[in-house]
Amino acid sequence: MGAEITLRDRFERGLAAPICLTWELTYACNLACTHCLSSSGRRDPNELSTDEATALIDEIAAMKIFYVNIGGGEPMIRRDFFTIVEHAVSRHVGVKFSTNGTRIDAAAARRLASTDYLDIQISIDGADALTSDAVRGAGTYDQARRAMDHLRDANFGPFKISVVMTRHNVGQLDDLAALADAYGAELRLTRLRPSGRGVDVWDALHPTAQQNRDLYRWLLDRPNVLTGDSFFHLSALGEPLEGLNLCGAGRVVCLIDPVGNVYACPFVIHDEFLAGNVRDRGFEAVWTESELFRSLREPGNPGACASCGSYDACRGGCMAAKFFTGLEMTDPDPECVFGHGETALAAKRVEIRPSPSPDHSRRTPVSLSAK
Amino acid sequence: MSLAPPVTFDAHAPWQLSAEVSLRDEAFGALAYHHGNRRLVFLKSPALVDIVRDLENYHTAADAIGAHVASSQQGAYERALASLARSEIIHGR
Numbered sequence: 001m002g003a004e005i006t007l008r009d010r011f012e013r014g015l016a017a018p019i020c021l022t023w024e025l026t027y028a029c030n031l032a033c034t035h036c037l038s039s040s041g042r043r044d045p046n047e048l049s050t051d052e053a054t055a056l057i058d059e060i061a062a063m064k065i066f067y068v069n070i071g072g073g074e075p076m077i078r079r080d081f082f083t084i085v086e087h088a089v090s091r092h093v094g095v096k097f098s099t100n101g102t103r104i105d106a107a108a109a110r111r112l113a114s115t116d117y118l119d120i121q122i123s124i125d126g127a128d129a130l131t132s133d134a135v136r137g138a139g140t141y142d143q144a145r146r147a148m149d150h151l152r153d154a155n156f157g158p159f160k161i162s163v164v165m166t167r168h169n170v171g172q173l174d175d176l177a178a179l180a181d182a183y184g185a186e187l188r189l190t191r192l193r194p195s196g197r198g199v200d201v202w203d204a205l206h207p208t209a210q211q212n213r214d215l216y217r218w219l220l221d222r223p224n225v226l227t228g229d230s231f232f233h234l235s236a237l238g239e240p241l242e243g244l245n246l247c248g249a250g251r252v253v254c255l256i257d258p259v260g261n262v263y264a265c266p267f268v269i270h271d272e273f274l275a276g277n278v279r280d281r282g283f284e285a286v287w288t289e290s291e292l293f294r295s296l297r298e299p300g301n302p303g304a305c306a307s308c309g310s311y312d313a314c315r316g317g318c319m320a321a322k323f324f325t326g327l328e329m330t331d332p333d334p335e336c337v338f339g340h341g342e343t344a345l346a347a348k349r350v351e352i353r354p355s356p357s358p359d360h361s362r363r364t365p366v367s368l369s370a371k
Numbered sequence: 372m373s374l375a376p377p378v379t380f381d382a383h384a385p386w387q388l389s390a391e392v393s394l395r396d397e398a399f400g401a402l403a404y405h406h407g408n409r410r411l412v413f414l415k416s417p418a419l420v421d422i423v424r425d426l427e428n429y430h431t432a433a434d435a436i437g438a439h440v441a442s443s444q445q446g447a448y449e450r451a452l453a454s455l456a457r458s459e460i461i462h463g464r
Contacts, residue, residue, distance in 0.1 A: 007415060010399045017395065019402065019411065064395040066404035066411070092393065094406055117406050 011244060011252050014297035017063040017287060020228075020253040022266045025053070025084065026073040027258050027360035031100050033125075033136045035164060035205065037195040037267055038257070040073040041362035047258040050080040052279070054087045056256070059283050067094030067117075071266070073258065073360075076103035082111065089117050098123060098162060100140060101147025109150035113157070121160035121188055122147055127175035131168050135205070148183050160226065162188045170211040173218050177225070188226040189219070191233075194324040194334075195267040197361060199353055202325070209342075212335060213237060233317035233333045236310035249319050250275065250296035254287065257358075262286045264296060267320035271357045303330020304344065310337075317341075326353045378462075380453035382436070387427040387464045394420065403460050410458050419451055426461060 028043035029036070048056065060068060068088065075081055075097050088095050096119035104112070104122075112118060122144050126132035129141035151159050161180050163169065169176070173189075180187040194202035207215060216234040219225060219241055229243035244252070249265035256262055260278040263269055275293050276286035287293065305311045317333020325334045326348055332340040388394070391407045400414040403423075414420050422439050429435040436448045455461045 007399060007413060010397075013398075015397055015402075064393060066393055066395070066402070066406070067409070092406065094404075094409065119409065 008244060008246055011248070012246055012297070012300070014251045014293065017065050017284075018252055018254050020069065020248065021060065021065050021067075021256070022069045022071060022253070023056075023256045024071050024073060024258050024266075025075040025081070026078050027358075028077045029072060029074045029100075030077065030102055031074065031137050031140060032362060033197075034201045035125075035135055035166075035192060035196075035198040036361075037193055037198055038071075038073065038269055039196040039359045039361050042360045043073075043077075044259050044358070044360060048260055048278075050083060052260070053080070053084050056260075056278055056283060057084070057088045057091055057093055059278075060088075061091035061093050063284055063287075065093065067096060067119075070095055070097035072098075074100055074103070076108070085118065086115065089115060092117075095119065096121065096160075099147070100136070101144040102140075104147035104150050106150050106153065109147075109154035109156060112151070113154040119160065120151065120156070121162040122151075123162045123164075125164050125166065126169040127172035127179060131172065134168065135164075135166065135201075148185070152183055158184055158186055160186045160188045162190065164190050164192050165207055165215060166192055166205040167207050167211055168205070170207050170215055173215070177222070186224070186226055188228065189215075189230065190228055191230040191318070191321075193267045193318065193320050194353070195320050196269065199324050206335065209335075209337070209339065212337065216241070216337075233314045233321075233335055234337060236308075236314040236337045240313060245313070246315055247317075247319055249273070250290075250293040254293075256283065262290070264292065265320065267318070268323065269358065270323070270354060272323070272354070273319075274357075301330055303328070304340070305330075305332055308332075308338070308340070324353055378456045378459075380432075380449070380456040381463075382433040382449045382452070383431045385426075385430055385464050386432045386435075386452070386456070386461050388423055389460060389462055392460050394424070396420065403455075405459055408459055410460070412455065412458050412460055414455075415451075419448065422448060422452070423455065423461060427464070 026043055027040045029040040076099055085095050094117040098121050101122045124132045124141055124144045125135040132141040163176055177187055192206050216237050223242045231241055232245040235241050235245050253265050255266040262275045264273040275290035302311050305316045321334050322331055331344045334341040334345055391405055393404050395402045400416050401420040403412045418439050422435050426435045432452055436445055
C-alpha cells in the first residue's frame, strides 16, 4: 500500500492508458471567446467523420478509458453529436462534455437528461453578464443561464458550471459558488492558460499574485470545488490542493483534436507537442509508442527550480503556461507563487511568443444572431 | 459533490465488486471507476486488486484477504476495503 508520493511518481512515469482524455470534436464554434485555448471558430474540413469517431470510441473502450471529456469548439454544433455521445455511452465510456450552452433548449435538455453516464459542464467566465460577456461575447452569459434553467427544468441532476479564473472574476468566487448551489450544480474552476487565442489576453487577464494567494486559500477551504488539478502551481504556497498535483501531460492526460491529432494536453495544441494522429495506427499506438510521450515520462529536469524548497510541491508548474509565454521547460511557471516566473519573463524580454499551430479563428467578427 | 451514504464495513460479512465499477490494471495496482457516482479510485497494490476481484468467491471479506496476503497485513487491507466500501466500489451481498 505505497505512500502517496510513490503513486504520484508512478503517474509521472505514465499509465497504460490516460485517466483523463480530452477529445475536441470540432473546431467550429458559434462564439469567439477571447481566451479560447484551441483558437476555435471555423470547422476544419478534415475533421473525423462519424464512422471514424465511433471507431475511436470503440478503441477507447477497449483501452478501458472510463470516460472522455468532450469539447471543441462547440461540440453540440456537430450534427452527429448525439450519435457520438450515445455510442460512447453504449460502450460504457462515460462522457463529460463542455458547452457554451447555446444549443441546449428545452428539447435538448430533455434528451440529455434521459442519457445515462453523461455529465455536462457549461462555461461562464464571471458571476454576472458584464464580467462574463467581456471574455465570451455579448449575450453569452444569459444564454448559458437559460441552458442551466433548461437542465434544471429537465431534472438533469447536478451538472457543472465551469469558470476560467481571470483577474476580473477571482473577486466573485463566493457569488459563483452561490450560483452553483442555486442550481444544485458543481462549481469547476480552471486556470487561464496563454494557449490558443489566450496568448493575446493572458497578460491582461491572468490573476495577480495576490489574487492567486486568495484563490489558493479559498480552494483549500472548499475541497468540493472541482479544479481538474488546474492550480497545482499554487500548492507551493503550503498545504497541497486537492488532486494529483502534477503536470499530467502525456503521462495521465492527453488531447485528441478534431482532425485526430494527439497532443500532450488540451493546452498545448502546437507542433512541438504533437505525438501522432489516430488515423495512422490508432490511438493506443500513439499513447504507448510516441517519442514525445516517452520523453515526457522520463524524470523531469527541475532546471531553474532545483534550488527551490517547494519544487516537490509544484514540480515547476504548467508546461503550457511556460511554453506560450516564451519560457523554457526548465524555467519556473510564469505564475510561480514566489515571483520567480515574473523574474524569468522579465529577463527574457520575450518579443515573439509561439502561436498555436492550427488557428481556426474566424476571420470576421461573430454576430451572435448568426447560427 | 454529494457525500457517500454512511457505509459500515464488516470484514466478517460477504462483499463483492460493484457491477457499476470498471477496473483497469496498472503497474501500481489498478484504477477503479464507478460509472454511477463517477468516482475514480486508485487501488494502490496488486494484492488489493486481486482481493477485490476475488471477494465474491469467499464467505467473508476477511477470508478473501487471508487468501492473498500474510496475516500481519490483514488490518491494513481491511482498512483499504473499508475505504472502497465508502466509495461504493464494493458493496455487501
